[in-house]
Amino acid sequence: INALQPVVTATPLPSSDEAVKQLLSYEVNIAEYFDNKAFGDNANFDDGGAFFPGAIDTKARFLINYNTRQTQNYDNIKADGQKISLNFTELGALYMLVSASHGPYTDEVSVVYKDGTKTTTALSLPDWQDIFVNQMDRYQAIQFPTSIDGQQGALFSVPVFIDPTKVPDHLLLPTAHAGSYETMHVFSVTAYQTSTTMITSVQTTNEWVSQTDQILLVKIQNTSPIWIKDVKIQLDHPHVKTIKNGLIEAVAPGHIQTAQIIVQNMEQKNDVNVTMTIIHVENGVPMTNNRIVPLILDASPGQYQAATTSVQKHRPPTWLKQSKFGIFIHWGLFSVPSWAPVGKAYAEWYWWRMNHKDDAAFDYHHQTYGEKFEYDEFLKEWKPTLFDPHAWLDLIDKSGAKYYVFTTKHHDGIALFDSNITERTSTHLLNPPRNFVQELLSVSETAYPHLKRGLYFSLPEWYHPKYNDESLGWKGPPKNPYTDEVVSYTGSRLIEDFVNELQVPQLQELANNYNPDILWCDIGGINNSTVWQSDYFNNALKDGRQVSVNDRCGDGSASDFTTIEYKAVTDTPTRFWEATRGMDPFSFGYNRETKPEDYASTLDLIKDLVDAVSKGGNYLLNIGPEASGYIPESMSQRLLEIGQWLNLVNASIFDSAPYWIASSQDNLRFTANLNGKSIYVFSFMAFDNDILIKTPVPVQEGSVISLMNEPGVKINWNYDSEQGGVLLKWDSMNVSLIPVFEITTPSLV
Structure with missing residues (x-):
């Protein structure tokens, strides 16, 4: 593209009713930049031969007026730094009709003004064929069949921030991503005059x-x-x-x-x-x-039916999306050996790992317990004398979390609840018998009713005699890893069909006997989950409750949210999501080898929480109690410190939504008040006394910026035209954790 751009004419678009006529919309002419064809014969949208074979009608889905050029030789722009002139004296809104091939696609688009300033909007687009497009909140999408059998492709309506108080000059598209196939395609740009x-x-x-x-x-x-x-x-x-x-x-x-x-x-x-x-x-x-x-x-x-197409219609409840912070509890028989190489393996996978000769747990178990000591023998050593539901729930409550998820059965198959399906439970195998799920949820329901209750359940069992999942490579029966002899699977009944005689009935027991707000599955694999999911949803609706399931119940498409485990998120997930990790460098279950100083710091855990919330997700932070039920002080102290921080900045997390213009700017994160009165800025910087906010935030003369960590403290600020942003000047000496700044317009203070 040449440095000098021709002036682009603006053409009025037809309006669908009288109200829209008061809001004049214009098609920004971008046809001269078209260099790709997505629609009809000879199209090649993704450079791999895929395209939209038929015509599409965006008016059937979008309230924004778009005009597409589907019959031309080219019908969209592959974004690569094009400057698109905006020949208007004033604009109040700007929208793009886009898609992404080889996505997800993350970048920025800018509006440059006549005075030389610019405002930038962050984009995070799913791939055009992402299966969760119809569950996306941040953008509107419309899906159509593609040239690939059974596949749908999507176009997205994307708002671009434009300052109504300034005269725009041009729209600047992002440059092509070097070394990557991911591409943003622009089909149409619509501008609205300033009005109402x-x-x-x-x-x-x-x-x-x-x-x-x-x-x-x-x-x-x-x-x-x-x-x-x-x-x-x-x-x-x-x-x-x-x-x-x-x-x-x-x-x-x-x-x-x-x-x-x-x-x-x-x-x-x-x-x-x-x-x-x-x-x-x-x-x-x-x-x-x-x-x-x-x-x-x-x-x-x-009524939900026991079919994927039916349960796919379920969505996460509002209470879950507004809860933001939850506590995961991994506790079970694996808490007895509680061993793994620090930062390299999950301690709760001890049984699996001791069965593999190339794993450190194989030698550790041999040296510590001997080759004749079977995993199930840890049952005799499990003394949960310090299991105290009141203490656990009180700590969760003080952490500021709004919900928790407790492991009812891990991959070792030992259930921590009573079951009519099997004797491989804590009520049959421990002396005295214990129904830990019942004990925890009874106290929760009576003493902590404001905490939402979640139950974790592993769909597979590593070594159940009738478990055989070729997709996972997991199957029983259990064997002694040193002698290769088949060993007992304690408490297991004789069955033929693992899924329908054990897995589904146990999930129904959890749903019907304990009324959880969340059923949090793990692994997936062989399943018949639509049977219990449909019952769970229908019964909850009948009782006036809103419940949820995650994406590990077998068919991830029949779920409410995406789970991301021990992984940083750069591309915002398509739909509602939940990040989860332990305080341990790499374990959910308690690891006796991990030193207190090796746990993630409170500061880093809060950063993870803020990062997830700013990108539209929840944060499920795990604690792993010792076998006795005692929660190590290094864990409880961090939870208490998180709770103290949340008490001060509560609204920035729990009364907020992702900031639509951008979730982040370098070491800054943003959220927006649900009622529109405030923007919240979180600083991950090393507590610099000068913080420059280049992301557009609604400040004007008289706007008040407060430090939420210190009630009553107002921050000096000014607009720095040379650096192009709002500059905060403050004394960071008294803030030990993430500072949060609340920006409020004067008439709303």
């Missing part, structure tokens, strides 16, 4: 408050150059009753907020056109505008 609030999307969820009340998510954007306050979004239709209006406290110029509306469909008809009205205060004056929006509503949630 507009509804940008309405999402019907599969979440129900009751048997009749369905939740809608409505995104609105303030296209005006001034703040708006006291926003109410209401829905009007003769056959749709509004149970709760959407409420937003404030929306900054050019910014987007999401509101939740609860409605009741009074008819069985699914397709309805409703009138949505936005009422807000602008410069002290009440303003109203409305728009007709097509919706697909159900009259009732219906």
